[in-house]
Amino acid sequence: MCRNIKPLxxxxxVATDTEIQAASLQFVRKISGFTAPSKANEEAFNRAVNEITLAARQLMDxxxxxxxPRDREIEVERARARNAKRFGTVKKLES
Incomplete structure:
Protein backbone atom coordinates (compact mmCIF):
# COMPACT_ATOMS: atom_id res chain seq x y z
CA MET A 1 0.00 0.00 0.00
CA CYS A 2 2.68 2.53 0.92
CA ARG A 3 4.29 2.31 -2.49
CA ASN A 4 1.30 4.41 -3.62
CA ILE A 5 2.39 7.31 -1.43
CA LYS A 6 4.28 9.65 -3.71
CA PRO A 7 6.53 12.57 -2.75
CA LEU A 8 4.44 15.75 -2.74
CA VAL A 14 1.92 22.53 -5.30
CA ALA A 15 0.28 19.49 -3.76
CA THR A 16 -3.46 19.79 -3.37
CA ASP A 17 -5.38 19.03 -0.19
CA THR A 18 -6.85 16.00 -2.00
CA GLU A 19 -3.37 14.60 -2.74
CA ILE A 20 -2.28 15.10 0.86
CA GLN A 21 -5.47 13.49 2.17
CA ALA A 22 -4.99 10.50 -0.17
CA ALA A 23 -1.41 10.01 1.06
CA SER A 24 -2.63 10.25 4.67
CA LEU A 25 -5.30 7.66 4.01
CA GLN A 26 -2.72 5.28 2.50
CA PHE A 27 -0.45 5.80 5.51
CA VAL A 28 -3.25 5.03 8.01
CA ARG A 29 -4.29 1.99 5.99
CA LYS A 30 -0.72 0.69 6.06
CA ILE A 31 -0.05 1.13 9.76
CA SER A 32 -3.52 -0.02 10.86
CA GLY A 33 -3.66 -2.98 8.51
CA PHE A 34 -7.21 -2.01 7.47
CA THR A 35 -8.26 -1.19 3.94
CA ALA A 36 -11.60 -0.22 5.39
CA PRO A 37 -12.12 -0.19 9.16
CA SER A 38 -14.95 -1.94 10.96
CA LYS A 39 -17.77 0.16 12.39
CA ALA A 40 -16.12 -0.13 15.81
CA ASN A 41 -12.87 1.36 14.47
CA GLU A 42 -14.26 3.77 11.89
CA GLU A 43 -14.19 6.87 14.10
CA ALA A 44 -10.60 6.31 15.25
CA PHE A 45 -9.50 5.50 11.69
CA ASN A 46 -11.10 8.65 10.22
CA ARG A 47 -9.76 10.81 13.05
CA ALA A 48 -6.25 9.51 12.37
CA VAL A 49 -6.57 10.28 8.65
CA ASN A 50 -7.75 13.82 9.44
CA GLU A 51 -4.99 14.47 11.97
CA ILE A 52 -2.29 13.15 9.68
CA THR A 53 -3.68 15.21 6.80
CA LEU A 54 -3.43 18.36 8.95
CA ALA A 55 0.10 17.50 10.08
CA ALA A 56 1.17 16.74 6.50
CA ARG A 57 -0.26 20.05 5.24
CA GLN A 58 1.58 21.93 8.00
CA LEU A 59 4.77 20.12 7.05
CA MET A 60 4.35 20.89 3.35
CA ASP A 61 3.66 24.55 4.10
CA PRO A 69 10.15 22.91 -8.44
CA ARG A 70 9.79 19.60 -10.25
CA ASP A 71 7.36 19.33 -13.13
CA ARG A 72 4.63 16.73 -12.61
CA GLU A 73 4.48 15.77 -16.29
CA ILE A 74 8.21 15.12 -16.45
CA GLU A 75 7.99 12.97 -13.31
CA VAL A 76 5.10 10.97 -14.86
CA GLU A 77 7.19 10.34 -17.97
CA ARG A 78 10.12 9.21 -15.83
CA ALA A 79 7.82 6.81 -13.97
CA ARG A 80 6.57 5.42 -17.28
CA ALA A 81 10.14 4.86 -18.45
CA ARG A 82 11.03 3.09 -15.17
CA ASN A 83 7.92 0.91 -15.45
CA ALA A 84 8.67 0.03 -19.07
CA LYS A 85 12.20 -0.98 -18.12
CA ARG A 86 11.05 -2.90 -15.06
CA PHE A 87 7.95 -4.62 -16.47
CA GLY A 88 8.64 -4.55 -20.20
CA THR A 89 5.44 -2.72 -21.05
CA VAL A 90 4.34 0.86 -21.11
CA LYS A 91 1.15 1.42 -19.20
CA LYS A 92 -0.52 4.78 -19.50
CA LEU A 93 -0.83 6.46 -16.10
CA GLU A 94 -4.02 8.40 -15.58
CA SER A 95 -3.80 11.81 -13.98
Whole structure:
Protein backbone atom coordinates (compact mmCIF):
# COMPACT_ATOMS: atom_id res chain seq x y z
CA MET A 1 0.00 0.00 0.00
CA CYS A 2 2.68 2.53 0.92
CA ARG A 3 4.29 2.31 -2.49
CA ASN A 4 1.30 4.41 -3.62
CA ILE A 5 2.39 7.31 -1.43
CA LYS A 6 4.28 9.65 -3.71
CA PRO A 7 6.53 12.57 -2.75
CA LEU A 8 4.44 15.75 -2.74
CA UNK A 9 6.98 18.43 -1.88
CA UNK A 10 8.52 20.84 -4.37
CA UNK A 11 6.22 20.29 -7.32
CA UNK A 12 4.69 22.86 -9.58
CA UNK A 13 1.77 23.17 -9.04
CA VAL A 14 1.92 22.53 -5.30
CA ALA A 15 0.28 19.49 -3.76
CA THR A 16 -3.46 19.79 -3.37
CA ASP A 17 -5.38 19.03 -0.19
CA THR A 18 -6.85 16.00 -2.00
CA GLU A 19 -3.37 14.60 -2.74
CA ILE A 20 -2.28 15.10 0.86
CA GLN A 21 -5.47 13.49 2.17
CA ALA A 22 -4.99 10.50 -0.17
CA ALA A 23 -1.41 10.01 1.06
CA SER A 24 -2.63 10.25 4.67
CA LEU A 25 -5.30 7.66 4.01
CA GLN A 26 -2.72 5.28 2.50
CA PHE A 27 -0.45 5.80 5.51
CA VAL A 28 -3.25 5.03 8.01
CA ARG A 29 -4.29 1.99 5.99
CA LYS A 30 -0.72 0.69 6.06
CA ILE A 31 -0.05 1.13 9.76
CA SER A 32 -3.52 -0.02 10.86
CA GLY A 33 -3.66 -2.98 8.51
CA PHE A 34 -7.21 -2.01 7.47
CA THR A 35 -8.26 -1.19 3.94
CA ALA A 36 -11.60 -0.22 5.39
CA PRO A 37 -12.12 -0.19 9.16
CA SER A 38 -14.95 -1.94 10.96
CA LYS A 39 -17.77 0.16 12.39
CA ALA A 40 -16.12 -0.13 15.81
CA ASN A 41 -12.87 1.36 14.47
CA GLU A 42 -14.26 3.77 11.89
CA GLU A 43 -14.19 6.87 14.10
CA ALA A 44 -10.60 6.31 15.25
CA PHE A 45 -9.50 5.50 11.69
CA ASN A 46 -11.10 8.65 10.22
CA ARG A 47 -9.76 10.81 13.05
CA ALA A 48 -6.25 9.51 12.37
CA VAL A 49 -6.57 10.28 8.65
CA ASN A 50 -7.75 13.82 9.44
CA GLU A 51 -4.99 14.47 11.97
CA ILE A 52 -2.29 13.15 9.68
CA THR A 53 -3.68 15.21 6.80
CA LEU A 54 -3.43 18.36 8.95
CA ALA A 55 0.10 17.50 10.08
CA ALA A 56 1.17 16.74 6.50
CA ARG A 57 -0.26 20.05 5.24
CA GLN A 58 1.58 21.93 8.00
CA LEU A 59 4.77 20.12 7.05
CA MET A 60 4.35 20.89 3.35
CA ASP A 61 3.66 24.55 4.10
CA UNK A 62 6.72 24.90 6.33
CA UNK A 63 9.33 23.12 4.18
CA UNK A 64 11.75 25.29 2.21
CA UNK A 65 14.14 24.55 -0.63
CA UNK A 66 16.41 26.36 -3.03
CA UNK A 67 15.83 23.73 -5.72
CA UNK A 68 13.63 24.45 -8.70
CA PRO A 69 10.15 22.91 -8.44
CA ARG A 70 9.79 19.60 -10.25
CA ASP A 71 7.36 19.33 -13.13
CA ARG A 72 4.63 16.73 -12.61
CA GLU A 73 4.48 15.77 -16.29
CA ILE A 74 8.21 15.12 -16.45
CA GLU A 75 7.99 12.97 -13.31
CA VAL A 76 5.10 10.97 -14.86
CA GLU A 77 7.19 10.34 -17.97
CA ARG A 78 10.12 9.21 -15.83
CA ALA A 79 7.82 6.81 -13.97
CA ARG A 80 6.57 5.42 -17.28
CA ALA A 81 10.14 4.86 -18.45
CA ARG A 82 11.03 3.09 -15.17
CA ASN A 83 7.92 0.91 -15.45
CA ALA A 84 8.67 0.03 -19.07
CA LYS A 85 12.20 -0.98 -18.12
CA ARG A 86 11.05 -2.90 -15.06
CA PHE A 87 7.95 -4.62 -16.47
CA GLY A 88 8.64 -4.55 -20.20
CA THR A 89 5.44 -2.72 -21.05
CA VAL A 90 4.34 0.86 -21.11
CA LYS A 91 1.15 1.42 -19.20
CA LYS A 92 -0.52 4.78 -19.50
CA LEU A 93 -0.83 6.46 -16.10
CA GLU A 94 -4.02 8.40 -15.58
CA SER A 95 -3.80 11.81 -13.98
Missing amino acids: FNFNP SLVTNAE
